[in-house]
Amino acid sequence: MIETCDSPGLLPIQSAITTMLKQVTAVLDSEQIELENAFGRVLAVDVVSNINVPPHDNSAMDGYAMRCEDLIDNNQLQLVGTALAGAPFKHKVLPGQCIRIMTGAVIPQGADSVVMQENTETKDGFVMFKQIPEFGNSVRKAGEDIQQGKVVVTKGTKLTPAYLALMASVGMAEISVIRNIKVGLIATGDELMPLGQPLAYGAIYESNRYALTALLKTFPVVVFDFGIVKDNKDDLKAVFEQAGSHCDLVLSCGGVSVGDADYVKEILDELGSINFWKVAIKPGKPFAFGQLRGQSNGQLSNACFCGLPGNPVSSYVTFEQLVSPILQKLSGQTYLPTPHFVAKAACLIDKRPGRADYQRGIFYRDEQGELLVKPNGKQGSGIMSSIAHANCYMVLEQDAEDVQQGEAVNIQPF
Ligand code: AMP
Numbered sequence: 001m002i003e004t005c006d007s008p009g010l011l012p013i014q015s016a017i018t019t020m021l022k023q024v025t026a027v028l029d030s031e032q033i034e035l036e037n038a039f040g041r042v043l044a045v046d047v048v049s050n051i052n053v054p055p056h057d058n059s060a061m062d063g064y065a066m067r068c069e070d071l072i073d074n075n076q077l078q079l080v081g082t083a084l085a086g087a088p089f090k091h092k093v094l095p096g097q098c099i100r101i102m103t104g105a106v107i108p109q110g111a112d113s114v115v116m117q118e119n120t121e122t123k124d125g126f127v128m129f130k131q132i133p134e135f136g137n138s139v140r141k142a143g144e145d146i147q148q149g150k151v152v153v154t155k156g157t158k159l160t161p162a163y164l165a166l167m168a169s170v171g172m173a174e175i176s177v178i179r180n181i182k183v184g185l186i187a188t189g190d191e192l193m194p195l196g197q198p199l200a201y202g203a204i205y206e207s208n209r210y211a212l213t214a215l216l217k218t219f220p221v222v223v224f225d226f227g228i229v230k231d232n233k234d235d236l237k238a239v240f241e242q243a244g245s246h247c248d249l250v251l252s253c254g255g256v257s258v259g260d261a262d263y264v265k266e267i268l269d270e271l272g273s274i275n276f277w278k279v280a281i282k283p284g285k286p287f288a289f290g291q292l293r294g295q296s297n298g299q300l301s302n303a304c305f306c307g308l309p310g311n312p313v314s315s316y317v318t319f320e321q322l323v324s325p326i327l328q329k330l331s332g333q334t335y336l337p338t339p340h341f342v343a344k345a346a347c348l349i350d351k352r353p354g355r356a357d358y359q360r361g362i363f364y365r366d367e368q369g370e371l372l373v374k375p376n377g378k379q380g381s382g383i384m385s386s387i388a389h390a391n392c393y394m395v396l397e398q399d400a401e402d403v404q405q406g407e408a409v410n411i412q413p414f
Pocket residue numbers: 187188189191192204205206207208209253254255256257260308309310311312
């Protein structure tokens with residue numbers, strides 16, 4: 001039995017995440033795309049290499065390649081040719097011989113080691129070696145990075161720049177990835193004004209969508225921006241219905257705190273199902289999670305719905321801590337909690353037990369090289385500069401009390 005706002009107490013953040021993840025089904029549809037467009041996408045199948053990387057033993061240095069044992073009682077070998085990257089030496093290197101070799105050039109038959117040119121001298125068609133190499137010196141072995149037939153990158157991996165290079169190195173021109181997740185974004189509130197107009201009395205500029213859109217760009221998504229919707233049941237219902245029909249995930253911000261929540265609740269009850277939670281997280285206690293049933297191409301679709309609190313810091317933090325796991329699961333990734341690091345409190349950090357607190361902080365090293373962290377100014381849920389000028393969250397556990405100067409603090413760098 002999970003705790004909701006109807007139950008006494010608050011829902012611990014980890015229970016909220018576990019409950020949501022159980023209700024979210026990963027998107028399985030995949031598409032074939034060119035590797036050059038695959039940055040940030042999620043691999044739909046394991047990628048297996050058809051080749052060894054590197055394909056051949058090759059030189060790690062500019063120098064001379066020879067048979068190592070030829071230099072045991074002798075430091076001079078006859079120079080018989082050159083191997084360049086892309087222009088191999090096509091003959092066998094015979095006993096007593098060596099060749100000039102450049103980085104990346106194939107080690108020719110007969111040779112097994114390379115001595116870098118700084119440790120040699122050439123004279124009259126001979127090379128003098130000032131260093132006796134070990135067997136295999138400065139040789140990069142075929143398949144030392146990737147072996148033919150092995151899985152290079154596993155299904156469910158979000159593709160980083162390094163993964164792209166890895167797949168290019170095995171010749172994958174096209175790959176199969178999960179289709180982009182369709183996310184609908186809605187800001188609600190009568191006071192919200194679009195940019196580009198003078199502010200009316202009592203109004204504020206709508207700002208959450210700018211942060212949320214940018215945060216969403218770090219996931220494999222397409223964003224459908226439904227703009228600002230007034231606190232009015234008919235307008236909201238129409239937009240929720242449309243978003244539910246088109247999207248895998250619908251995010252709204254605003255209108256989920258007590259009092260306001262009624263419209264969102266009424267509408268979601270009509271269009272799907274909804275839980276209003278008081279999550280034990282600060283900032284961001286009110287949070288709604290549910291399903292929106294929409295009509296898509298004549299078929300009933302089921303979109304996840306997350307109602308974020310409207311306060312700018314709350315919407316930002318709840319996106320990062322609560323929505324991000326959902327997006328990972330929807331897009332076929334394995335949910336990986338963000339790693340924490342430990343720093344020392346540079347001063348007293350105020351904390352009341354009851355909710356996990358994601359205070360915005362600045363971490364730095366002092367003159368002794370010790371990692372310290374301090375709160376970044378005022379921590380109110382409307383104070384967006386607390387995030388903008390910070391470089392980490394100070395994650396203070398639900399039951400924790402004030403942190404004294406010098407005590408350990410978990411931090412999550414941005
Ligand atoms: P609500 O969650 O609708 O009660 O809103 C809480 C606070 O956040 C109020 O001060 C709103 O004006 C503000 N707010 C709500 N939505 C936004 C938004 N999209 N951009 C900036 N501030 C907002």
